[in-house]
Amino acid sequence: MLKITRKVEYALIALKHMQTKEDESLTTAKEIAYQYNVPQQLLAKSLQQMSKNHIIEATKGINGGYRIKANLNGISLKDFFEKLEGPLGVMDCYFDSECQISGCNVKAPIERINDNIRKMLSTMTLEEVTQ
Amino acid sequence: MLKITRKVEYALIALKHMQTKEDESLTTAKEIAYQYNVPQQLLAKSLQQMSKNHIIEATKGINGGYRIKANLNGISLKDFFEKLEGPLGVMDCYFDSECQISGCNVKAPIERINDNIRKMLSTMTLEEVTQ
DNA sequence: GATAAATACGATAAAATTTATCGTATTTAT
DNA sequence: ATAAATACGATAAATTTTATCGTATTTATC
Incomplete structure (x- = not known):
């Protein structure tokens, strides 16, 4: 009756993964999906939603990816x-x-x-x- | 993502209803179902489960029904x-x-x-x- | 400029879970 | 015996969640 959805789970996985990387470096959805064996397209939607909400920021195009933007202590x-x-x-x-x-x-x-x-x-x- | 199920909701409705009645008196599933416009058979299952768990007690047969058994403060x-x-x-x-x-x-x-x-x-x- | 690798996102299909119903058994006062 | 109540397993319907598909857009590199 209390349940964390996949959407949230994938978002947490991604955040925790990005936390271990250098501040500047970008992480692609593909990289996370492969490493944790998670559906890439769904993960991407969690990432996109976090991006829209300014928790992370997205860089488009080849060599693009995501990185943490917000101070997670403030959320x-x-x-x-x-x-x-x-x-x-x-x-x-x-x-x-x-x-x-x-x-x-x-x-x-x-x-x-x-x-x-x-x-x-x-x-x-x-x-x-x-x- | 956080949700109280109907089963729990119906159980709460029933408990709250029974709390307003005299300690001795029995309440039937039908009575509650009718008063709150809730499916009787589902409500009955919530009641049965509470009965199995000694929160309420059931009396079978004609003139039967349920009444609160446990001290709700202890749960x-x-x-x-x-x-x-x-x-x-x-x-x-x-x-x-x-x-x-x-x-x-x-x-x-x-x-x-x-x-x-x-x-x-x-x-x-x-x-x-x-x- | 073409290409490839990445994000963006709406639409829809598949799977899982929740909710409801059905049917039958059992109990017990009248 | 009958009627009114609880008891409960099986199954159907509805809803929600999860996943996939298809396409568009952006941008570094050749």
Whole structure:
């Protein structure tokens, strides 16, 4: 019921890999895909999304690749997850209230759970996770 | 990526409903299903599972039903989720190590995330959530 | 300028998981 | 005996996740 998706997993693999390299050097999707035996196209999508969100930066063209751009200490796990997966809620009713259940009695309970999960993920940084 | 399943949701609905009733009185699956417009057979399965785990107790036969048995303050949310859904890990590799990724570099990071989620859910009780 | 190697990304297919239903058995008060 | 309730395995439907495909764009090198 709690699950890290492949998208996030591949992103973590890539970040951790890039952390071991010199700051300047570029890493290609192909290199990571080969080394960790991960589908290159899916990995590429995680990389692209991190690039759009300024966590890493992309260089196009031959000899191109990716490198870490942001200070990973400044990014909470909550932000990281939301950049990749969108709003983080254990139940849809946390955001939009298209609740089908008439006279629902668990909205408050579920929000309590959600708030605590979000609070916890806000205290962890990407750096502390991948270092 | 973090999600409370219907099974858990229905269980919470039922618990919260039963909390409002006298200690002695029994509640049928039908009653809850009707009141919250929830599929009775699925709700019944959540109830049965809670019964097997001694959170509630079942009385069979005509005039039967369920009532809360355990002290909800003594059950952490982690235990509750695990009783209903099994081991709680954000990634399978937390428990069994059928990891396909050769030279995986994110096992430690993922375990760090997992440990913190489990720790957090251990501090919340069912009572505090449903009260 | 052509080519090759890289990122970018929408569309769609395949696989896995979750959710729901069905059918039947069992229990027990009336 | 009957009716109302729990119990539960098997299977179908729906949804979500994961993967692939195809094409476009960018840019260093020859």
